[in-house]
Amino acid sequence: MCSVGEGFEDEEGSRMEKAASANWKGGKCNKCRENDPVILLRKKDAYCKACFLAGANHKFKALLGKSKLIHPKDRVLIACETGHPTMSLLHLLRSGLDLNTQKKLRFEPVLVYVEDNYHMSIGERQRIIRSINNETSRLKFPLHLVSFADSINRKNVLISQKSLALNRCDQGKVNAMFDQSINKTNRRQLLHIMKRNILLTVAKQLNCKYIFTPELSMDIASSLLTNIALGRGSQVPDDTGFCDGRDSEVKILRPLRNFDMKELAMYNVFHKLEPVSVNPAQIDQYSSVQDLMSYFIIDLQENYPATITTVVKTGDKLALNQSMIAVQCKLCQSAILRNSKGLSSAESTRFSKLTSNELPDHNVSGPERYLKLTEKSDHSPQERQQYCFSCSKLSRHLLEEI
Amino acid sequence: MPACSTKCGKNAILKRPKTGDALCKTCFFEAFENEIHFTIERAKLFRPGSTVAIGASGGKDSTVLAYVLKLLNEKYNYQLKLVLLSIDEGITGYRDDSLNTVKQNQEDYGMPLKIMSYKDLYGWTMDEIVAEIGRKNNCTFCGVFRRQALDRGANLLKVDYLATGHNADDIAETVLMNILRGDLARLNRCTSIITDCGDGIPRVKPLKYTFEKEIVMYAYFRKLVYFSTECVFAPNAYRGHARVLLKDLEKIDPTVIMNIIQSGETIKVNETAKTPSLTRCTQCNYVSSQEVCKACILLEGLNKGLPRLGIGKSSKVKRLLKENEEKNKSCCRNDTQESACICKANLPSIK
Numbered sequence: 001m002c003s004v005g006e007g008f009e010d011e012e013g014s015r016m017e018k019a020a021s022a023n024w025k026g027g028k029c030n031k032c033r034e035n036d037p038v039i040l041l042r043k044k045d046a047y048c049k050a051c052f053l054a055g056a057n058h059k060f061k062a063l064l065g066k067s068k069l070i071h072p073k074d075r076v077l078i079a080c081e082t083g084h085p086t087m088s089l090l091h092l093l094r095s096g097l098d099l100n101t102q103k104k105l106r107f108e109p110v111l112v113y114v115e116d117n118y119h120m121s122i123g124e125r126q127r128i129i130r131s132i133n134n135e136t137s138r139l140k141f142p143l144h145l146v147s148f149a150d151s152i153n154r155k156n157v158l159i160s161q162k163s164l165a166l167n168r169c170d171q172g173k174v175n176a177m178f179d180q181s182i183n184k185t186n187r188r189q190l191l192h193i194m195k196r197n198i199l200l201t202v203a204k205q206l207n208c209k210y211i212f213t214p215e216l217s218m219d220i221a222s223s224l225l226t227n228i229a230l231g232r233g234s235q236v237p238d239d240t241g242f243c244d245g246r247d248s249e250v251k252i253l254r255p256l257r258n259f260d261m262k263e264l265a266m267y268n269v270f271h272k273l274e275p276v277s278v279n280p281a282q283i284d285q286y287s288s289v290q291d292l293m294s295y296f297i298i299d300l301q302e303n304y305p306a307t308i309t310t311v312v313k314t315g316d317k318l319a320l321n322q323s324m325i326a327v328q329c330k331l332c333q334s335a336i337l338r339n340s341k342g343l344s345s346a347e348s349t350r351f352s353k354l355t356s357n358e359l360p361d362h363n364v365s366g367p368e369r370y371l372k373l374t375e376k377s378d379h380s381p382q383e384r385q386q387y388c389f390s391c392s393k394l395s396r397h398l399l400e401e402i
Numbered sequence: 403m404p405a406c407s408t409k410c411g412k413n414a415i416l417k418r419p420k421t422g423d424a425l426c427k428t429c430f431f432e433a434f435e436n437e438i439h440f441t442i443e444r445a446k447l448f449r450p451g452s453t454v455a456i457g458a459s460g461g462k463d464s465t466v467l468a469y470v471l472k473l474l475n476e477k478y479n480y481q482l483k484l485v486l487l488s489i490d491e492g493i494t495g496y497r498d499d500s501l502n503t504v505k506q507n508q509e510d511y512g513m514p515l516k517i518m519s520y521k522d523l524y525g526w527t528m529d530e531i532v533a534e535i536g537r538k539n540n541c542t543f544c545g546v547f548r549r550q551a552l553d554r555g556a557n558l559l560k561v562d563y564l565a566t567g568h569n570a571d572d573i574a575e576t577v578l579m580n581i582l583r584g585d586l587a588r589l590n591r592c593t594s595i596i597t598d599c600g601d602g603i604p605r606v607k608p609l610k611y612t613f614e615k616e617i618v619m620y621a622y623f624r625k626l627v628y629f630s631t632e633c634v635f636a637p638n639a640y641r642g643h644a645r646v647l648l649k650d651l652e653k654i655d656p657t658v659i660m661n662i663i664q665s666g667e668t669i670k671v672n673e674t675a676k677t678p679s680l681t682r683c684t685q686c687n688y689v690s691s692q693e694v695c696k697a698c699i700l701l702e703g704l705n706k707g708l709p710r711l712g713i714g715k716s717s718k719v720k721r722l723l724k725e726n727e728e729k730n731k732s733c734c735r736n737d738t739q740e741s742a743c744i745c746k747a748n749l750p751s752i753k
Contacts (some may be wrong), residue, residue: 213582224581228661261438286650296643316695319672343441356418356423357407358408360429360432369432370478
């Protein structure tokens with residue numbers, strides 16, 4: 001049935017504006033109005049090289065400055081990855097540190113690469129480490145290396161410099177963590193949480209109070225939708241916001257969250273920077289919720305250029321209900337919310353599970369059967385509230401081990 | 403066929419998307435009805451002794467809702483008086499047929515039926531509106547008018563509750579859609595099982611946690627009569643992206659639907675974020691977030707031969723309305739034959 005307009009005062013379609021196909025009609029740079037433009041952003045705004053680069057630099061510093069979190073001499077762990085975003089991030093940092101003006105960046109970056117290419121050949125993995133090493137030393141940053149496979153669930157992580165002992169059985173080590181039957185969605189969730197936990201451990205060992213991760217607006221938007229689809233709605237402010245404050249000692253910041261890939265790729269081109277590249281694997285969009293969400297966001301963004309910014313900004317306006325927090329999840333450190341008075345989706349599912357596995361006793365009346373059922377549901381031992389709604393569904397086997 | 407998960411010994415007829423369990427027909431009926439009763443009981447949806455209008459379109463959701471509410475009302479003695487409330491949008495080849503289905507339900511379930519028509523309420527049928535505006539944007543009119551029509555009908559019938567057939571899929575889809583559109587106000591309230599929009603008649607959604615697939619299966623196995631043709635003006639059109647996304651997510655893991663509702667329930671909009679506050683329309687006194695409600699704007703546009711007036715940004719509409727008013731003031735004064743002037747004063751007011 002049609003249910004258009006079931007919302008209050010419907011304005012179907014009026015909020016999403018369709019893309020005008022490259023709207024630029026020629027002319028000078030949007031900013032200085034003098035030079036010829038070299039780049040078209042958002043399919044309509046043209047900039048010359050100087051204005052574009054100044055704008056990118058400003059955007060980066062404005063977000064950091066606005067938060068007022070980082071103080072001079074603070075040590076900040078930079079989580080390096082392959083690809084354009086990390087390359088731009090390092091260059092933005094280097095040019096900010098080398099300034100001699102008021103705008104100089106005054107914190108100490110500490111670069112860390114967590115090696116998790118265990119699905120590749122040893123040769124390819126070594127090439128990637130070498131290239132990252134070359135790029136970082138060109139920008140005069142020392143690099144720390146950490147093996148993902150060896151660091152899972154460790155209280156103490158081995159941090160090496162220059163080179164990392166790679167092992168053919170790393171993949172086996174990682175796979176051994178999971179149930180055989182685990183699906184790709186849950187597997188990726190777990191890997192994401194583990195990587196976050198490793199970064200936090202490394203940051204503590206290296207005396208860093210902050211971590212920078214190189215997520216772009218697109219990553220933020222798709223991980224926001226992924227969180228919603230996995231029942232992690234209350235974690236959106238921490239998991240996709242500028243600052244993840246779930247850990248009491250180390251905060252994770254996302255300084256690139258307002259950039260898109262074109263901006264950073266062009267930033268790198270103009271500065272003649274060659275990012276470390278990896279051949280992307282062929283991805284089936286239906287293999288996991290995460291894959292589907294990034295496919296969906298990129299696809300929608302093509303036709304509706306406001307998609308990503310709208311989703312990111314919606315996320316910015318969500319907050320955690322502080323009064324509802326009971327405890328922290330043992331795995332992902334997210335807040336476990338206290339049961340509210342009303343009925344919740346989780347409770348409804350629990351009841352459905354119970355009623356579909358209970359042999360109905362047809363000797364008593366329907367209402368009596370129902371009463372028995374609810375008594376059982378109310379008195380069934382509440383699952384230990386150590387894990388949040390989503391983590392508790394991840395992997396029985398793994399949760400018992402941690 | 404696998405055996406029924408309740409170990410009753412029978413063969414299963416379906417696998418439940420909500421839990422992954424396989425159930426036989428008897429156990430499925432029991433579970434399906436138990437769950438809706440659980441929802442009604444735990445969320446305290448109805449006060450005993452009250453009158454409930456069921457928004458009936460003749461489609462599967464409202465047909466199942468009417469059937470199950472009648473059944474549970476008798477089984478658990480809710481002491482409710484149930485009535486059916488239908489809206490006749492005036493769409494030939496769609497609503498006339500589905501209204502026959504509702505009339506059939508009225509007879510089968512022995513419930514009184516009230517039909518509110520767009521023609522009576524607004525002076526226009528959807529067929530006439532589409533002739534005016536064309537196939538594009540006509541859903542905006544239909545949607546805005548329907549919501550008001552349901553509320554007006556509920557007021558007329560003096561009911562205590564208005565129950566609608568929104569299912570879990572609908573709610574999850576709305577959550578996604580509101581995020582994609584950045585609609586914080588609706589994101590905040592779209593997962594509430596009871597919404598009160600200020601006119602004193604709460605809207606309740608007893609099927610909030612019931613999967614669409616299970617509703618279809620229930621209607622099928624219970625052999626309920628429902629109408630399943632899509633609207634002639636908007637086949638497959640509605641809600642586009644969010645619906646496609648949800649269907650794709652369902653293919654990966656059907657429990658995603660419950661997860662999204664869980665997310666929607668735990669999301670909280672930042673207190674500093676600006677959300678529109680509800681007031682009343684200065685023209686028809688209906689609840690609205692704007693000075694003049696959307697229905698009045700759309701209607702004004704139709705009556706003045708400017709059907710596109712209410713389509714698009716509300717700021718633009720406000721400006722247009724103001725301009726029109728200025729113009730009309732002078733026009734009425736100068737015109738000796740007042741009836742010839744099509745200014746606001748001469749518009750039929752909606753009650």
